[in-house]
Amino acid sequence: MTTDDAKLLVERVGPLATVQDLGRPGWFDSGVGVSGAADRGALRLANRLVGNPEGHAGIEVLLGGLTLRVLRHTTLAVTGAPAPAAVDGRPVGHASVLELEPDQSLSLGLSATGLRSYVGVRGGVDVVPVLGSRSRDTMSGIGPEPLRRGDELPIGPAPRSFPIIDLAPLADMPAVLDIRAIPGPRDDWFTDASALFSGSWTVSADVDRIGARLRRNTGPALERGIGQELPTEGVALGAVQVPPSGQPVVFLADHPITGGYPVIAVVADADVDLMAQARPGQTVRFRRC
Structure with missing residues (x-):
């Protein structure tokens, strides 16, 4: 059960940020596409870094510009496009495990390469699923609304597994x-x-x-x-x-x-x-x- 302090507070949003998991397969006969993370591998990696099952919901961030604040100790990771990340203004590594203490904030700058970054949180973003998925489908309007300043995102219960690495080595994105x-x-x-x-x-x-x-x-x-x-x-x-x-x-x-x-x-x-x-x-x- 999610507690009152198990949440992410959205303090700033860039061009677009949406909640995404691996989508909602099986609804083509009803005219509903799969949707889900545009870069599925990046979401899977973010979840692995924080010890989640790969399909847990995270945040897809277009170009960067997102700031999140936590109310209790929270484990996060940022993958995908390498937007410069900082915790309370202190630069932190890309595709690494980030441990935030109560009232600390994670901020993403604008990415110089790539298009979409992913924020994974231990326990997953626990918004109400629609047709079996927490993904926002921007074409049909199904799923949670795009993030706005002041939103509070519930965090699900932490899984029993634990992250086993601190950093995932990634190749640079080619020109x-x-x-x-x-x-x-x-x-x-x-x-x-x-x-x-x-x-x-x-x-x-x-x-x-x-x-x-x-x-x-x-x-x-x-x-x-x-x-x-x-x-x-x-x-x-x-x-x-x-x-x-x-x-x-x-x-x-x-x-x-x-x-x-x-x-x-x-x-x-x-x-x-x-x-x-x-x-x-x-x-x-x-x-x-």
């Missing part, structure tokens, strides 16, 4: 993202589908939890060979959908479950997390998988 993708299912709708894998693309400013729109940097344009309309069909996480503009959109965590534009390829599941960290202006190259 150019090499994203593996599987051609199809509608690559035959294009005059030359291999153009997706030629040259490079740039992430546009049109990026959110639903998807990331790309514009051509170098290489040939994507041109439709079939001009007719495509009946609406199901689309998967990581689907690369190409609207008439020829600027592909890579679907992310809150993507629609159906779409009416041809999907030229699907990002390999192992690279979806990396794609979720792509910032506007970053270069992306697709590699045939």
